[in-house]
């Protein structure tokens with residue numbers, strides 16, 4: 001077994017995905033949530049104006 005270079009995969013507490021870089025994964029999460037929130041917000045205001 002020569003897996004010393006590979007870090008142990010960590011399980012994301014939010015989506016239970018295995019990731020080698022949980023910090024980057026969490027950043028990805030917050031960005032994704034922000035993008036969805038922004039898109040929903042735009043959609044709501046667009047519907048409200050029409």
Ligand SMILES: [Zn+2]
Nearest residue numbers: 012014015017
């Ligand atoms: Zn996750």
